[in-house]
Amino acid sequence: MTAVITDPGPAPLMGGRRPRRVLVSTLTPAATLSLGVAVTWFSLLVLIPLAALVVTATGGGWGQYLDTLSNAQTWAAIRLTVGQSLLVTLVNAVMGTVIAWVLVRDRFWGKRVLDVVIDIPFALPTIVAGLVLLSLYGPKSPIGLDWANTRNAVTLALAFVTLPFVVRTVQPVLEELDHDVEEAAASLGAQRLTIVRRLILPSLAPAIAAGAGLAFARAIAEYGSLVLLSGNLPYRTEVVSVRVLSFVEGGNPAAAASLATVMLAVALIVIVGLDVLQRRVARRG
Numbered sequence: 001m002t003a004v005i006t007d008p009g010p011a012p013l014m015g016g017r018r019p020r021r022v023l024v025s026t027l028t029p030a031a032t033l034s035l036g037v038a039v040t041w042f043s044l045l046v047l048i049p050l051a052a053l054v055v056t057a058t059g060g061g062w063g064q065y066l067d068t069l070s071n072a073q074t075w076a077a078i079r080l081t082v083g084q085s086l087l088v089t090l091v092n093a094v095m096g097t098v099i100a101w102v103l104v105r106d107r108f109w110g111k112r113v114l115d116v117v118i119d120i121p122f123a124l125p126t127i128v129a130g131l132v133l134l135s136l137y138g139p140k141s142p143i144g145l146d147w148a149n150t151r152n153a154v155t156l157a158l159a160f161v162t163l164p165f166v167v168r169t170v171q172p173v174l175e176e177l178d179h180d181v182e183e184a185a186a187s188l189g190a191q192r193l194t195i196v197r198r199l200i201l202p203s204l205a206p207a208i209a210a211g212a213g214l215a216f217a218r219a220i221a222e223y224g225s226l227v228l229l230s231g232n233l234p235y236r237t238e239v240v241s242v243r244v245l246s247f248v249e250g251g252n253p254a255a256a257a258s259l260a261t262v263m264l265a266v267a268l269i270v271i272v273g274l275d276v277l278q279r280r281v282a283r284r285g
Helices: 029-058 062-069 072-105 111-117 126-137 151-176 179-187 192-220 224-230 240-249 253-284
Strands: 002-007 020-025
Touching: 029 062, 029 253, 062 072, 062 253, 072 111, 072 151, 072 192, 072 240, 072 253, 126 151, 126 224, 151 192, 151 224, 192 253, 224 240, 240 253
Parallel strands: none
Antiparallel strands: 002 020
C-alpha cells in the first residue's frame, strides 16, 4: 500500500505555495514476497542474460568490439535491418490502426473471419511463413511478382510477421472508447478530423506506440521468415540475425555478442522514442 504525507515545506516569502505531497510506500509481507519473486524471475530471464551478453561482447577488449562493428558487411546488414524495420513499423502503425478501426467500428460480412485471420502470423512458425510468402512471391509466383532475393522480400516478410502487434494493441482500446464523447463533440460543431485529432488519436497514442514498439523489436530480430525468401545475400539481403548466426557458426561468439548489443541499443532507443512521442501526442490532444 502507499501512504500520502503532506509536507508543507519552508514558509514562502511572498505569496502562497501549495504543500508538497510525499509518497511513502509501505509493503505488506505478501506484497514484499510477490515483489521479490517478480524481480528474481525478471532477473533470471532478462537482466542476467543481458549482462552476460555485454560481458561477452567486451571480453576481448574495445578494440575487438570496434573491429567487429566496423566491418562493411556487418554495417550493411545493420542498415538493411534497421531501415526496413523502421519502414515496416511506420506502415503497420498506420495500417494496423486502420484495420483495428474497421474491426471495431464497422459491421460487414466476414468480419469474424478477418478477426481470426489477423492472428495467423502469430500462430505460424516463421519458417512456414517464409514458405507461404515464397510460394506467392517467389520464382513460381501465381501473380507474377518474383521478389525472391530482393530487398522487397525483406520488407514483405517483416510486414507479414509484425502486422498483428499493432492491431491487437489498438483494438481493445478502441472498444473501450466512449462514443458519447465523440457524439457530444459533433453536436457542438466539431468536424470529424478535429474529433479524430483531438479526442481519438490522443487516446489511441499509447496503444499505437506500444504496438509499434513490439513490431519494431520483432522486425529487427526476425530470422525464420527471411531465410527462404530473401536469399541472405551479403551486402544485399543479409539481415542482422543471419549475420549473428554466421558469427556463431564461425566460432566467434564475441563478434556475435557485439552485434547483438548494437541491436539491443537500437531497440531501446526506438522504444524510448516512441514512448516520448506518444506522451507528447496525448498532451497536445
